Amino acid sequence: MFIDVSYTTEEIAKLLKISKLTVYDLIKKGELPSYRVGKQMRVDHADLEAYKQKHKGLQINERPTNTDRTKSSHMQASITGLRPVVITGQDPSLDILTKHLEKNTVGIRPLRAYVGSLDSLISMYRGESDIVSTHLFDGDTGEYNLPYIKKLLIGSSYTVVNLLSRNAGLYVQKGNPLQLKEWSDLGNQSLRIANREKGSGARVLLDEQLRLHGIKSKQLIGYEQEHTNHLGVASKVSLGEADVGVGIEKAAVIVGNIDFIPLIQERYDLVMMNTPDNQAWIHSLLGILRSKDFKKELQSISGYDLSRTGEILLET
Structure with missing residues (x-):
């Protein structure tokens, strides 16, 4: 019987009793076919069943998260033993x-x-x-x-x-027609922004600068619309669909047809x-x-x- 059902990554994690990060890894490696609906990754029931049949008899073991103060232990795979x-x-x-x-x-x-x-x-x-x-x-x-x-x-x-440092700042349209040069310029009326998702470094940087300069986010057209990476933000500016975005210099170089206004050197660190x-x-x-x-x-x-x-x- 054909079952026309699909699952989110959270639902897959619960069904297989593994972490969501493990699900993402299976998707990235192509072991679990998926597709995107809006911002959400989904897996069809048939593809999940095919994966389960293929790996029947093999166990993916996850070690429960410790409750001690380090909170550091996490799932131990795996089929490979590594x-x-x-x-x-x-x-x-x-x-x-x-x-x-x-x-x-x-x-x-x-x-x-x-x-x-x-x-x-x-x-x-x-x-x-x-x-x-x-x-x-x-x-x-x-x-x-x-x-x-x-x-x-x-x-x-x-x-x-420390891993590295890199320039962060504003993506603006070629030639910077609106003459955006400082964080305070984001207070200009009717600016269209291409924004990052909550929790990203670029979003935190934007929100902190808006707070420090007394600018209300609702002034920025498109603030609620989120993109999941720097390239997506830079592309929106390049296509003329936004006046400004916040991100790193490298994305501006890759996308092209935009200018980059460096405003801060951000430190990119690792934690273990x-x-x-x-x-x-x-x-x-x-x-x-x-x-x-x-x-x-x-x-x-x-x-x-x-x-x-x-x-x-x-x-x-």
Whole structure:
């Protein structure tokens, strides 16, 4: 009998008794066919059943999240016997880091989860991720990341290390016809904005700057419409469907036909929980970040400042 039903990633996670990050990994690897409806990924009933039949007899084991103060343990896979290490974030540098970890670290299987900065930290608090990337601006201190990390991971033992720094600012139409030069210019009447999703670093940066400059978000046309990456925001400006967007310089270079107004250098950091199980791969990670080979590969990508790469910013 044909069953015309589809499931969200949350529903798949509950049905298979695995984490949502594991579901995303299965989708990314092509093991679980999916499609997008609006902002939501869905999997058809038939494809889920086909996956279950294919893997019948094989067990995907997940270790329950610990309730102790570290909140650091998470699911242990797996069919391969390697420990999964979940790396969150969207920057291309993380794909390069994943490749180096896989090549140079024994006993782990690095997995990528394309999650925004704030959601990444929350997933670490819940014990669902291992290496969290974050670029969250705190308007009250002018500091990146540490104020948020200290609040969310209170009582935990963790290490914060710099991955890179990069320019963030405004995407504007070619020639900057509206002469947007400062954050305060976002208060101009009738501006159309292409916005990022809640929890992303770019969205936090925008919201903090609006707060600091006394600008109400409802003044910005399109504020409630969200895009899931920098390229989507830059493309909207390039197509003339928005006057302005907030993001990183690299996306402006890739999309083209727009101008970029740099307004702040954001620090892009990594966070890891300090547990006995993590010590071996954390040591390996720090070695990779400080290695000539890794930095050389990142230097081939324009827009990165690597002057502090591998520097430990906080260790609790």
